[in-house]
Amino acid sequence: ALRLAEFEARIARGEKIEPGDWMPEEYRRQLVRMISQHAHSEVVGMLPEGAWITRAPSLKRKMILIAKVQDEAGHGQYLYHAAETLGISREEMLEALLSGRAKYSSIFNYPTLTWADIGTIGWLVDGAAIKNQTMLAQCSYGPYSRAMVRICAEETFHHKQGKEMVIAYAKGTPKQRQMAQDAINRWWWPALMMLGPHDADSPNSEVLIRWGVKTKSNDTVRQEFINEHAPEILATGLSLPDPELHQDPQGNWRHGPINWEEFWSVVGGNGPMNKERLEARRRAHTEGAWVREALEAYAAKKSPIPMAV
Amino acid sequence: ALRLAEFEARIARGEKIEPGDWMPEEYRRQLVRMISQHAHSEVVGMLPEGAWITRAPSLKRKMILIAKVQDEAGHGQYLYHAAETLGISREEMLEALLSGRAKYSSIFNYPTLTWADIGTIGWLVDGAAIKNQTMLAQCSYGPYSRAMVRICAEETFHHKQGKEMVIAYAKGTPKQRQMAQDAINRWWWPALMMLGPHDADSPNSEVLIRWGVKTKSNDTVRQEFINEHAPEILATGLSLPDPELHQDPQGNWRHGPINWEEFWSVVGGNGPMNKERLEARRRAHTEGAWVREALEAYAAKKSPIPMAV
Amino acid sequence: MSPKAQAALIAKLTALADDELILSHRDSEWTGHGPILEEDIALANIAQDELGHASTWLSLRQALDGTDPDRLAFFRDAEEFRCAQLLELPKGDWAFTMLRQYLFDRYELHWLSAATASTYPPVAEAAAKILREERFHLQHTQAWVERLGQGTEESNRRLQAALEGQWGYAQQLFVPLPGEEILVGEGIVPELRRLKEDWLENVTRHLQASGLKLPLPPGYQPHSREHHTEHLWSLLAEMQSVARWDAEARIW
Amino acid sequence: MSPKAQAALIAKLTALADDELILSHRDSEWTGHGPILEEDIALANIAQDELGHASTWLSLRQALDGTDPDRLAFFRDAEEFRCAQLLELPKGDWAFTMLRQYLFDRYELHWLSAATASTYPPVAEAAAKILREERFHLQHTQAWVERLGQGTEESNRRLQAALEGQWGYAQQLFVPLPGEEILVGEGIVPELRRLKEDWLENVTRHLQASGLKLPLPPGYQPHSREHHTEHLWSLLAEMQSVARWDAEARIW
Incomplete structure (x- = not known):
């Protein structure tokens, strides 16, 4: 209890907790859950976007998209490392993902149906993230x-590129405009949902805020997201699929009711792409098994010189 | 020797040899070789054409192509049955194909690169066949x-459809015409070659003609093919890729020298598609193994009622 | 027919055609790659029939609004297609293909049987004609489900996996189009809700008898034919690649 | 530069760009599906570099004849592409992908090293710039060939199979284009025949040291870049599907 008080005092003073430091088991558990979930989201998030690299309609867009998806893999890597500092291995985390125990962001269980989805994901999904x-x-x-x-620094760049793309199509040909509108219609609500349930329904929030893991509630973050994005999207001439959306006297953009039933259904494994995303990861893992075995066998032969993989 | 004389006398009288009849071992061997090779050609021949069913540019053409490829499978089936009457099993024949021991028509080791190849195969390859x-x-x-x-009855139909298609494109848009010309350029020589080496270089021909298996030499059949097709193709306004091609005073269309080096290289396994064709057949066979096992297991459970597959 | 009913009928005929066209596409991907030569023939036959049915429904639409069937098949974009998502899923293994064809054949049989009583004679006649072919398909795929379900452990496992992957999608076959109630009201097409009971009872019985585990959790169930899977864009990119390759060509 | 040399240089730049563009396409198909996250990153990096090189060569062409690089990439048909067939082959397994990239990197290293001495400064400069990146690629893929060749029996078997599938195709990298002798004569590009010896010696040594069996029978060797594999049409149908989807669009 003394150690807990000391720990909470450090947090209150704004100090950072570092890997060697004492921490409550629950703090560790919550961080492992959040960081690994975040890492998995980056890795699974490569799939809906990565599938469009081969179809990007210009050399520049193709280059931007490969670089973006590569950044996501890089983010996954940092985050797995960050989680490892809490005493969990990458293998354990991967196993939790592939077995379906670990979660990743619900947003990646929606399909990417047209090229405009790529810009829209950059603008809305990276914007929310x-x-x-x-x-x-x-x-x-x-x-x-x-x-x-x-x-964040890299995502800000992706966000800007996504926004630029959607704005270009909003000002483009009729087909481009229609494609952009369709993408906004499909991604707007999932982007609001990905910021998590309302504060009243968010079971972990209280302790996370006390320990300085989260410093704002889901609804606060969501409001920030809407306040920035709603007027910018409307300014392009595109519409948003929420008839109740309006700005209140305080200047906040208020949204209509969110379909939480859909959210929980997606989180519970019944979104349009849950099965396929997980299967794609499992297939990559299974089909890569012989490669990893070959690397180990080679490293064993060549030891003591360690191999840099 | 008496039986052989009797056998040859029957053939000389124009009688057909039937499965139960006595026949020289060499006659049986040559027929098994030819018929199974012919069956394999039908089955392998499904691959270059079948790949375009999903890309056929109109509902009518798509329908015609599925039907055609289905007919080829059917021909494969008849021919395997015909070979089985000579005491070889389908499994033995398939094994010979998949192991690379058995041959199939060299023509199917060329790639189908555009949609016009489908019409051209119908016209030239089926025409030669x-x-x-x-x-x-x-x-x-x-x-x-x-x-x-x-x-033959069915192939005549395919031949007509192929010819009709190429003629339509020869009279079509510039891109269609160019596509048709390119296809003719690529398939003309292989079609001439598929009728086999010159008589002087055809090791099996003599005995096959004596026993009434073949009734005409390769060069005779090739001349018939050219005499029919060369003027018809030229009449569409398309050209043929043989600068020496001309009609002689007897009315025969004479071709320039055939690149037999290429022919033997393709027959020897080094054509553009030999590896891929064989691998596609092997993959289908391997991936279908569990299906065939399931059928056997099911049939065993349900016996004595025989299963109709 | 009222203009509203006509618009609804045009939409329905398009959806019927799109289901058949896309299913035919997936089936035809097997041509030359089947596990047994005889099955290459049988599946090519089914693919051909389904393609023929697509043409039939499109020609009924053509009679109503003059649209060219080839333009509809080869020049519509993914978001204009109205096929059910079940039919877009990649061909998978032989169990996946046979099961999808079975679930669809069984649905089609119920739909066509009821549609022979359509008050709109072209629909009634087309349904009667197609029904004859579909009985053969169903016989064939029903037998395959039984063989694979009762074959080896491996074949049962693959079929069960296919079922788990398809069950939620199959339910979409019974979601009516917007405005379909008008057609039902005028007796032009059967009501899907009713057919669903028969379908569910029939397939459940046959799947269980074949050794499969049911009921299943509902899983993802697509609810609108305006939305598609990630696979449709690529499927159409391939399917339409020749037709769209030459902007000037009018005749193929 | 003479008009003949200019035409030959335009053709050569296009072939250089097409090789990189198509290889980049095949590599990028792995994105999200690699055997190890770190390798997803590394291969995406290579794909990005190759795409950058394609852009570089196309911009050199643009400087000569004003052609827009995007029009060349997205609006040319298969028969107008001038990539080597090796690069069109489907991505295969990890061994296939790593080996192809290795064989190509090794060829490119020799070509670029020689091309830094080009009498046409834009080629010399581009070669010097690209060379820096290619050294890293080669280091990476060379190490992979060794690891897989000396890893397990399975990895050796797969790599050997990949080699047998690619060996004949790889020879096409050293077949000059029609008219290329003009460029060689003017010192604009290196002569391929000479590079081939170095390449052959280098790859043979490394492949053998990695436990692979060489020499191999020559197999099929494509001899003209005017001809392609059956895979190119489908690859382009996918790659160009968005760019061609809207005939009016000029900016993407």
Whole structure:
């Protein structure tokens, strides 16, 4: 109890908790859950976007998209490292993902149906992620906080590129405009949902806020996201699929009711792409088994010189 | 020697040899070789054309192509049955194909690169095949002869459809015309080659003609093919890739020198598609193994009621 | 027919055609790659029939609004297609293909049987004609489900996996189009809700008798034919690649 | 530069770009599906570099004849592409992908090293720039060939199979284009025949040291870049599907 008080005092003073430091088991557990979930989201998130690299309609867009998806793999890597500082191995985390025990962001269980989805994901999904990550960059756990700072910088770049793309299509040909509108219609609500349940329904929030893991509630972050994105999207001439959306006297953009039934159904494994995403990861893992075995066999032969993989 | 004389006398009288009849071992061996090779050609021949079913540019063409490839599978089936009457099993024949010991028509080791290849194969490849098969319909071995009669009727239909398609594109848009010309350029020589080496270089021809298996030499059949097709193709306004091609005073269309080096290289396994064709067949066979095992297991459970597969 | 009913009928005929066209595409991907030569023939035959049915439904639409069937098949974009998502899923293994064809054949049989009583004679006649072919398909795929379900452990496992992957998608076959109630009201097409009971009872009985585990959790169930899977874009990119390759060509 | 040399240089730049573009396409098909996360990153990096090189060569062409690189990449048909067939082959397994990249990297290293001495400064400069990246690629893929060749029996078997599938195709990298002798004569590009000896010696040594069996029978060797494999049409149908989807669009 003394150690807990000391721990909470450090957090209250704004100090960062570092890997060697004492921490409550629940703090460790919650961080492992959050960071690994975040890492998995980056890795699974490569799938819906990666599938469009081969179809990108210009050399420039293709280059931007490969670089973006590569960054996501890189983010997954930092985040697995950050989680490892809490005493869990990458293998354990992967096993939890592939067995379906671990979660990843619900948003990646929606399909990418047209090229405009790529811009829209950059603008809305990365936009929502940035709001969340900016908050997490203040996190009390040092490695997670530092990973977030680095990731946020790159995501801001992706966000800008996505926005630029959607705006270009909104001003483009009728088919391009229609494709952009369709993408906004499909991604708007899932982007709001990905910021998590309303505060009243968010079971972990209280302790996470007390320990400085989260510094803002889901609804606060969501409001920040809407306040930035709703007017910008409307300014392009595209519409948003929420007839109740309006700005209140305080200047906040208020949304209509969110379909939480859909959210929980997707989180529970019944989204359009849950099965396929997990199967794609499992297939990559299974089909890569012989490669990993070959690397181990080779490393064993060549030891003591360690192999850099 | 008496039996051989009797056998040759029957053939000389134009009688058909039937499965139960006595026949020289060499006659049986040559027929097994030819019929199984012919069956394999039908089955392997499904691959270059079948790959375009999903890309056929109109509902009518798509329908015609599925039907055609299905017919080829059917021809494969008749021919395997015809070969089985000579005491070889389908499994043995398949094994010979998949191991690379058995041959199939060299023509299917060329790639189908554009949609016009489909029409061109119908016109030239089926056209060449028909010349050969019409000759084989006179064959002294009853089951092969009857299979040829049936197959020829269907191939004549495919030939007509292919010709109609190429003529339509020859009269079509510039891109269609160019695509048709390119296809003719690529398939003309292989079609001439598929009728086999010159008579002087054809090791099996003599005995096959004596026993009434073949009733015409390779060069004779090739001349028939050219005499029909060269003027028809030229009449569409397309050209043929043989600068020496001309009609002689007897009315025969004479071709320039054939690149036999290429022919033997393709026959020897080094054509553009040899590896891929064989691998596609092997993959289908391997991936279908569990299905065939399931059928056997099911049949064993349900016996004595025989299963109709 | 009222203009509203006509618009609804045009939409319905398109959806019927799109189901058949896309299923035919997936089936035809097997051509030359089947596990047994005889099955290459049988599946090519089914693919051909389904393609023929697509043409039939499109020609009924053509009679109503003059649209060219080839333009509809080869020049519509993914978001304009109205096929059910079940039919877009990649061909998978032989168990996946046979099961999908079975679930669809069984649905089609119920739908066509009821549609022979359509008050709109072209639908009634087309349904009667197609029904004859579909009985053969069903016989064939029903037998395959039984053989694979009762074959080896491996074949049962693969079929069960296919079922788990398809069950939620199959339910979409019974979701009516917007406006379909008008057609049902006028007796032009059968009501899907009713057919679903028969279908469910029939397939459940046959799947269980074949050794498969049911009921299943509902899983993801697509609810609108305006939305598709990630696979449709690529499927159409391939299917339409020749037709769209030459902007000037009018005749193929 | 003479008009003849200019035409030959345009053709050569196009072939250089097409090789990189198609290889990049095949590599990028792995994105999200690699055997190890770190390798997803490394291969995406290579794909990105190759795409960058394609852009570089196309921009050199643009400087000569004003052609827009995007039009060349997205609106040319298969028969107008001038890539080597090796690069069109489907991605295969990890051994296939690593080996192809290795054989190509090794060829490119020799070519680029020689091309830094080009009498046409834009080629010399581009070669020097690209060479820096290619050294890293080669280091990476060379190490992979060794690891897989000396890893397990399975990895050796797969690599050997990949080698047998690619060996004949790889020889096409050293077949000059029609007219290329003009460029060689003017010192604009290196002569391929000479590079081939170095390449052959280098790859043979490394492959053998990695436990692979060489020499191999020559197999099929494509001899003209005007002809392609059956895979190119489908690859382009996918690659160009968005760019061609909207005939009016000029900006993507």
